[in-house]
Amino acid sequence: MPGNLQQVFILVGLLLILFISCSTPRWLKHVFIPEGTDTAVVYRLPYAPNKKYLVAQGYWGNFSHQTTYALDFKMRRGQPVHAAREGIVLATASHFVEKKGKKKTLIEEANFIDVLHNDGTVASYWHLNTGGVLVKPGDTIYPGQLIGFSGNTGFSTMPHLHFEVYKRDANGYHTIPTRFYTKQGIKFLRWGRIYAHP
Ligand SMILES: [Zn+2]
Numbered sequence: 541m542p543g544n545l546q547q548v549f550i551l552v553g554l555l556l557i558l559f560i561s562c563s564t565p566r567w568l569k570h571v572f573i574p575e576g577t578d579t580a581v582v583y584r585l586p587y588a589p590n591k592k593y594l595v596a597q598g599y600w601g602n603f604s605h606q607t608t609y610a611l612d613f614k615m616r617r618g619q620p621v622h623a624a625r626e627g628i629v630l631a632t633a634s635h636f637v638e639k640k641g642k643k644k645t646l647i648e649e650a651n652f653i654d655v656l657h658n659d660g661t662v663a664s665y666w667h668l669n670t671g672g673v674l675v676k677p678g679d680t681i682y683p684g685q686l687i688g689f690s691g692n693t694g695f696s697t698m699p700h701l702h703f704e705v706y707k708r709d710a711n712g713y714h715t716i717p718t719r720f721y722t723k724q725g726i727k728f729l730r731w732g733r734i735y736a737h738p
Contacts, residue, residue: 578659583624583720584683586665586703587613589737591620592723596700598731599717604695609715610704611729617699618672619690621665623681624703624720627655630662634673636693643695650694650702653687660709661716666702667693 587593597603597612605612636649651668653675669691675681692699706715719726723736 577717579719581625581657581659581718582726583663583705583718584622585720585722585735585737586622586624586701587615588620588622588686589684591615592734592736593701594734595729595731596698598729601731603697608704609717610702613701613703615690615699615701617669617689617691619701620686621653621668621672621688621690621701623655623683623685623687624663624718625655625657626680626682627657627663629675629677629679629681630654630656631677632673632675634668634671634688637670638692647695650696651688651691652694655681655687657705661705661707663703663705666704667691667696667700669693
């Protein structure tokens with residue numbers, strides 16, 4: 541390859557790297573984890589030890605995760621949901637019934653469990669079955685504890701478990717990417733992949 545052509549290739553490569561690092565496009569957001577993310581804490585997959593599930597929507601997903609670090613695990617109704625991390629139950633809802641449709645107003649009608657961790661972050665487990673909550677506010681829970689059963693309540697088009705970790709601080713409400721223990725090692729989870737416990 542002539543010397544100057546090689547230089548052009550190197551220059552184009554450097555410009556590409558500069559572009560990606562300066563302005564992460566939305567479709568790449570799931571790959572890049574924001575600076576300052578606390579990666580010291582590793583979470584347990586939020587389901588039974590003998591189960592594995594597909595991540596049907598990942599971080600910054602197109603259906604409903606456009607601005608959130610949230611995960612949707614595709615699972616049938618009534619699958620056991622286990623705590624991903626120890627904490628204190630903040631709030632729950634279990635009386636909502638499943639309704640058809642994609643109306644955004646249904647967002648308020650999901651059964652859920654919110655768990656406060658010792659660093660001020662909160663894990664949210666959403667779309668649980670009617671009556672599918674086994675814990676109550678104030679309960680201390682341990683990682684791996686059976687806390688409820690999955691469902692399809694709220695703004696949801698298929699049975700699944702929505703899991704996210706968020707924090708409220710001076711910058712308001714924001715979600716946080718989290719790493720998990722998986723059979724393949726400690727990972728950030730990706731859309732389209734199936735994850736089993738170690
Ligand atoms: Zn979701």
